[in-house]
Amino acid sequence: METLHIIGGGLAGSEAAWQAAKMGINVVIHEMRPTVGTFAHKTGNLAEMVCSNSFRSDDSEQNAVGLLHWEMRAAGGLIMEMADAHRLPAGGALAVDRDPFAAAVTARLTEHPNVSLQPGEMTVLPDSGHWIIATGPLTSTALGAAIQAETGADRLAFFDAIAPIVYTDSIDMSVTWAQSRYDKGDTEEERKAYLNCPMTKAQYEAFIDALLEAEKTEFHDGETATYFDGCLPIEVMAERGRETLRHGPMKPVGLTNAHNPSEKPYAVVQLRRDNALGTLYNIVGFQTKMKYGAQSTVFRMIPGLENASFARLGGIHRNTFINSPTLLDDRMRLRSRPNIRFAGQVTGVEGYVESAAMGLLAGRMAAAEILGRDLAPPPPETATGALITHITGGAEAKTFQPMNVNFGLFPPVEGLRGGRRGRKDRYKAYTDRAKTFWREWLDAQGAS
Numbered sequence: 444m445e446t447l448h449i450i451g452g453g454l455a456g457s458e459a460a461w462q463a464a465k466m467g468i469n470v471v472i473h474e475m476r477p478t479v480g481t482f483a484h485k486t487g488n489l490a491e492m493v494c495s496n497s498f499r500s501d502d503s504e505q506n507a508v509g510l511l512h513w514e515m516r517a518a519g520g521l522i523m524e525m526a527d528a529h530r531l532p533a534g535g536a537l538a539v540d541r542d543p544f545a546a547a548v549t550a551r552l553t554e555h556p557n558v559s560l561q562p563g564e565m566t567v568l569p570d571s572g573h574w575i576i577a578t579g580p581l582t583s584t585a586l587g588a589a590i591q592a593e594t595g596a597d598r599l600a601f602f603d604a605i606a607p608i609v610y611t612d613s614i615d616m617s618v619t620w621a622q623s624r625y626d627k628g629d630t631e632e633e634r635k636a637y638l639n640c641p642m643t644k645a646q647y648e649a650f651i652d653a654l655l656e657a658e659k660t661e662f663h664d665g666e667t668a669t670y671f672d673g674c675l676p677i678e679v680m681a682e683r684g685r686e687t688l689r690h691g692p693m694k695p696v697g698l699t700n701a702h703n704p705s706e707k708p709y710a711v712v713q714l715r716r717d718n719a720l721g722t723l724y725n726i727v728g729f730q731t732k733m734k735y736g737a738q739s740t741v742f743r744m745i746p747g748l749e750n751a752s753f754a755r756l757g758g759i760h761r762n763t764f765i766n767s768p769t770l771l772d773d774r775m776r777l778r779s780r781p782n783i784r785f786a787g788q789v790t791g792v793e794g795y796v797e798s799a800a801m802g803l804l805a806g807r808m809a810a811a812e813i814l815g816r817d818l819a820p821p822p823p824e825t826a827t828g829a830l831i832t833h834i835t836g837g838a839e840a841k842t843f844q845p846m847n848v849n850f851g852l853f854p855p856v857e858g859l860r861g862g863r864r865g866r867k868d869r870y871k872a873y874t875d876r877a878k879t880f881w882r883e884w885l886d887a888q889g890a891s
């Protein structure tokens with residue numbers, strides 16, 4: 444039987460190896476550490492957690508990442524089993540004792556008769572055989588160049604520049620109006636592609652003050668800030684001059700407030716649809732290094748977003764990731780070279796848990812293929828399915844940026860109360876539905 448090769452033994456590669464090995468497949472993990480290091484990893488262990496030691500909320504009824512924990516546990520995931528075994532007290536969150544955790548993942552994999560570890564950096568894309576590339580946000584330079592040569596320079600990013608994303612049902616539509624600048628577009632949908640939030644002069648000045656005063660996050664050591672002028676953090680633009688944003692992402696030109704056509708807004712913040720479902724909007728051009736607490740406060744000063752719920756907040760990080768919506772098929776295969784799958788953060792998901800989940804899926808899909816079966820992705824009603832559906836199809840390819848799991852990625856459950864008041868029941872309905880679909884998806888695969 445053919446062997447599965449996995450490049451990168453991080454959170455995703457380790458989970459992929461475990462899932463495939465459990466299905467009877469021989470797996471070779473190619474890991475460059477400790478011979479070649481990264482600025483963030485400190486050890487030669489597999490599944491090293493590079494920064495925080497948290498897997499975030501463990502609530503599988505009210506939280507999308509908690510649901511992802513539940514799904515991985517139900518699928519016999521190694522990362523969750525070892526995280527549970529090395530859990531630290533952290534209230535409702537799952538905090539992990541990182542060194543024993545990584546050592547235990549390494550031991551379980553190296554002791555498995557189907558798994559072998561081949562140390563060393565991989566620098567080229569393999570022509571034949573079954574491969575998974577799970578090299579993460581700090582993919583080595585040589586392999587990054589090889590991926591870029593295959594995909595084209597504009598399909599592989601080395602930094603993310605994430606604008607905050609808001610749940611549509613938390614936007615005050617009595618304040619915003621739908622219009623593209625200068626009514627551009629061939630269809631009515633395109634002419635109304637943006638939601639606009641108008642600001643008076645006083646609101647704009649207060650907003651600039653808040654931006655300038657907000658606490659900012661520093662880049663990590665070694666994570667040099669080589670972001671380009673095209674994606675400067677908004678607070679850096681504000682530092683360059685109080686009017687800079689009004690001539691940049693907040694310019695009011697080509698827009699007429701449908702609620703008050705005679706009054707010209709002093710500045711306008713635009714929101715653009717972020718997924719095919721229409722459940723999420725991003726704040727256009729608002730990438731930022733403000734701390735998360737500050738972001739919620741500052742962005743709720745924007746008219747129409749006073750009660751905004753954020754599916755994710757903004758950020759700028761060193762992060763290698765591919766444009767999955769255009770490059771991958773729904774089986775996580777590179778369209779141009781279907782013998783290669785991608786998994787983990789390099790696919791454009793973000794976070795330890797999301798990355799491990801994409802490893803779980805890629806490992807099972809690759810193993811199924813070697814066994815002569817086809818494994819369809821889990822349905823989008825599950826947390827894992829919502830993520831894979833987003834990165835391989837639902838996300839806007841042109842503006843694709845890494846995504847955490849969140850309920851905005853799930854198809855809405857019909858007939859439930861919207862807004863904040865209905866949230867608890869809505870989330871419970873999402874997670875109940877997800878668990879049913881996930882069990883069915885696992886059961887259809889038999890014992891594996």
Ligand SMILES: Cc1cc2nc3c(=O)[nH]c(=O)nc-3n(C[C@H](O)[C@H](O)[C@H](O)COP(=O)(O)OP(=O)(O)OC[C@H]3O[C@@H](n4cnc5c(N)ncnc54)[C@H](O)[C@@H]3O)c2cc1C
Binds near residue numbers: 497583
């Ligand atoms: C500075 C920093 C801080 C972060 N903080 C957090 C956080 O607090 N919380 C969070 O959830 N996420 C955080 N992340 C994201 C986190 O790194 C990922 O979510 C997670 O580690 C991704 O898992 P992965 O398996 O895709 O990649 P990784 O865990 O990074 O694993 C990739 C592996 O591939 C190896 N590799 C790379 N190139 C090659 C090659 N050419 N040949 C062989 N091996 C190779 C690497 O050595 C590494 O072991 C952070 C990322 C960075 C860079």
